[in-house]
Amino acid sequence: MEYPSGRSISPFTHGDWEGVGVIPDIAVPAEEALSVAHLRALEDLIQSCQGEAIQRELVWDLEIARCTYAPVPVNEALLARYAGRYGDRTFQIIDGTFAYSRQGNPAVKLVPLAEHRFLYPDGIKFEFTLDEQGQAGSVVISYRDGRPAITLARILA
Numbered sequence: 001m002e003y004p005s006g007r008s009i010s011p012f013t014h015g016d017w018e019g020v021g022v023i024p025d026i027a028v029p030a031e032e033a034l035s036v037a038h039l040r041a042l043e044d045l046i047q048s049c050q051g052e053a054i055q056r057e058l059v060w061d062l063e064i065a066r067c068t069y070a071p072v073p074v075n076e077a078l079l080a081r082y083a084g085r086y087g088d089r090t091f092q093i094i095d096g097t098f099a100y101s102r103q104g105n106p107a108v109k110l111v112p113l114a115e116h117r118f119l120y121p122d123g124i125k126f127e128f129t130l131d132e133q134g135q136a137g138s139v140v141i142s143y144r145d146g147r148p149a150i151t152l153a154r155i156l157a
Contacts, residue, residue, distance in 0.1 A: 035069040086152040
């Protein structure tokens with residue numbers, strides 16, 4: 001059996017890491033370390049990215065990551081303002097969450113990104129605008145892959 005016979009000495013501090021560990025660049029509680037590192041990495045990539053399409057996708061991913069680590073609560077009264085038909089698309093409240101369906105397909109629960117913006121799992125965001133009465137007048141649909149956004153007016157019954 002062999003035992004360690006050496007140790008690492010830092011040329012900067014002239015000490016070693018035994019019993020000290022490595023001091024992090026960003027001091028955060030251990031339970032937040034992964035999320036903070038993930039968000040910081042995305043932010044750094046956005047800053048250094050040269051390609052517009054890639055940068056747009058990274059910004060998209062950063063918003064989703066932020067909401068994954070700190071979910072956005074949206075109350076049901078506000079969701080009710082958005083519920084309704086917009087062209088062939090329907091938004092409704094199911095078990096206290098906001099859901100989307102198109103052309104009679106089963107409803108899919110959306111992830112709130114902000115009080116007025118929601119994520120569909122396949123890379124689509126829905127952003128609602130309120131009219132003077134405080135009801136949703138339209139929804140802007142944007143796509144992660146860069147397709148042009150579309151705006152649909154709410155169909156009033």
